[in-house]
Amino acid sequence: MATQSVLTPQGEDFPRWYQDVVAKAEMADNGPVRGTMVIRPYGYAIWERMQAAIDARIKEAGAQNAYFPLFIPQSYLSREAEHVEGFSPELAIVTHAGGEELSEPIVVRPTSETVIGEFMAKWIQSYRDLPLLLNQWANVVRWELRPRLFLRSSEFLWQEGHTAHATYEDAAKYALKIHTDVYNDFLEQVLAVPTYVGIKPPSERFAGAINSMTCEGMMRDGKALQMATSHELGQNFAKAFDIFFQNEAGQAALCHTTSWGASTRLVGGLIMAHGDDNGLVVPPRLAPIQVIVIAVRDESEVNDACARIAASLKGVGVRAQVDANRGSFGRRLTDWEIKGVPLRIEVGPRDLSSGQVTMVRRDSGEKSLVVLDAVGETVLVVLESIQATLFEAARDRRDENTHDVANVDEALEAAQNGFARIAWREVEGPGEQRLKSEAITVRCLMRADGSMPVDDAEEDLVCIVAKSY
RNA sequence: CGGGAAGUAGCGCAGCUUGGUUAGCGCGCCUGGUUUGGGACCAGGAGGCCGCGGGUUCGAAUCCCGCCUUCCCGACCA
Known part of the structure; x- marks a missing residue:
């Protein structure tokens, strides 16, 4: 190992260490516009390996790749009330093009539920067309007030899956399947990052979803990073975009849709989950150079x-x-x-x-x-x-730094340095507010045995609370 | 977007308080040589509209105003 460090040690200044690694491992640079990112060849090679591993799993789960436009009519966003409310602050909007002011402003996609919903409505006629399982690899824009390379950039790369189903059960089952067989499997088997898998509390849900699932990884400074999410959208978008199908009885029925995504944020997660004072540590199954x-x-x-x-x-x-x-x-x-x-x-x-x-x-x-x-x-x-050692070490770190606590006071203390696990009923409501005032959030709700709950109404759920990226 | 800090060579910094020759230093880079078992050494060299724009002044890296960018802490989020 290096006799003298060329990087800021993690223990001295973790954010500085992160930036040093990104720069010196030649992963990325800041772009000229605030919040934009130039991904350098070595960083992109890592992303390509992630894409390949995730893409293969998505296809195994039955979804097909397609591509939808970068530009979305502003009116589309407005059709789903919560969705537009959630995304409005982050939108980049084109008002001029071709040298003229546009009659209707165009939104640069922050996510594609709306355009894809429009086309699902067009393509779906019968229950025989269901489920419709789509995925796209694309860039999206969410204007960021506090950007950080890979973790939070105004433009980022990701994969977004969008599906339509005949029943609630089928949609829920598929979203869970993606979460388990695509995301969690990739995170454990390739990225060697163990996560807490659970559902988001209502306050942290995706704008327009009825349920959001998450994989929460622990970084080496004890903070949490949401590494992938899957959403049950219920019939919210189906209503907004008229995604109907004719069922076996010949009656019109509304679809149930899902969406799910993983982004270049995973590269940041990789750096912070495994990196040490000597730099990046890439798990062999992911490594472009093994x-x-x-x-x-x-x-x-x-x-x-x-x-x-x-x-x-x-x-x-x-x-x-x-x-x-x-x-x-x-x-x-x-x-x-x-x-x-x-x-x-x-x-x-x-x-x-x-x-x-x-x-x-x-x-x-x-x-x-x-x-x-x-x-x-x-x-x-x-x-x-x-590969195995990295996963085990990350799992041990996660377990050692997850503290079981009985009340919000103890959670505030424990989350200063790692995760706190606590009964959800202790936190729900005012407790969540108290945590939030100290920059601590509920990362996910789980059953006591760590398995995925159906919804937040289940009895005796526990939650993970932590500081997060 | 609020609070704090900062932008001078690719990177890290000094110079600014008190305006005044040709703007420095370390690392890196180029050339040549000697090297190579844990960030090598010698010699020579290239590289700057001092973040951008305006102002004050005989004169601005230095003083004033605006903007942009970066970092830290919040609110927002993948």
């Missing part, structure tokens, strides 16, 4: 060996890359550490003369010698071990 092969000396024999090792790793399906061999050895090590590459293979004359290489894990810093012939199989095993 193994970096570094020549200790710039000698042709050593360089040739590096190329051979990388080629053989690629041959067994490992995303390996040879370091460009510029600058001092120590500098190169540090750079790859900041980028969070899970596994490093160092190759030097000393190693080669004994027919082996040095392998170093990013998660633990542990070094080991590996016989050349065994590099491929060893790497595959160690990568999976790192």
Whole structure:
């Protein structure tokens, strides 16, 4: 590990550490307009890996990708009262185009329930057209007063799924399926981030939803981050956009719709969930570069060996890359550490003369010698071990920093440094206000065993309260 | 949007209080050489409308006003 840190230590100033990582790992830059973000190649490579993993799960769940326009007539937003009220403060609105003032202003989409609703109404005729399962990968704009790279930018990238169903039950079941099989599975299996899965309290619901589900992850500073959400929209949007179908009895009936999304915020979550004082730590299943092969000396024999090792790793399906061999050895090590590459293979004359290489894990810093012939199989095993270790470490941190408390006073105390778990009936109403006055919010409601409740009316629910991003 | 801090080379900063030669320093970058098992060293070099716009002045990085951007703390949110 680095002898002296090039990053602000987490313990000294966590937000500063985050910015240092974003800059020095070459993930992103601020755009020229306040709140906008330039995603650099390494950051985008990570996002592309996230997209691929999420997209595959979405398709497995039966939804199809489509694309709807960036521009939405302002009148569409107004059709659903809560929706327009919720989003109005964040809208970017185009009033002029083609050199003239527009007769009706155009909204830059903050989310696409409205346009998609309009087309669902057009496409759905019969119960045979249901369920209609759509998804789109797109950018959206929500004007932010306090932007932070990846976590909160005025323009961000995401995936938004929109579905229409014949019954409430079917819609609820599908939203839950997405939440479980797409989001939570991705977060646990790929991102190695354990989350608390539950429903949002009414005060935190999506504008226009009857129920919002969330995956709440714990960052290394003990704050919460909402990493994905799924909403049951009931018939609110179906009413606003006339999304009717003819049922088997030949009668017109209103659809039940859902929507669900995950954004580039996940990149910020990745940084803050696993990163340490030496930089980013990327879980192997996500990592665009899983193994970096570094020549200790710039000698042709050593360089040739590096190329051979990388080629053989690629041959067994490992995303390996040879370091460009510029600058001092120590500098190169540090750079790859900041980028969070899970596994490093160092190759030097000393190693080669004994027919082996040095392998170093990013998660633990542990070094080991590996016989050349065994590099491929060893790497595959160690990568999976790192994946598992990261998840377990994150889970342990989450559990150690989740404190069971009996009342709001204790929750206020406990949430200064982690999550507090408390009976929902202790918090509901005035308690929520008291927490909010100290910047602490109810992140989610769960059953006592951690499972997903049907709604907030269930008896004996517990909630997670915390400071959040 | 409210409260606080700040914008000077790619990054981090000094200079500003008390206006006055050619605006400095560290890191990085370029060239050459020596190096390379944990942020290497030597020599030479490039790089600035001092955030933007206006004002005061013989003269502005420095004083005044406006705007933009960034960071921290709130309210809003993925």
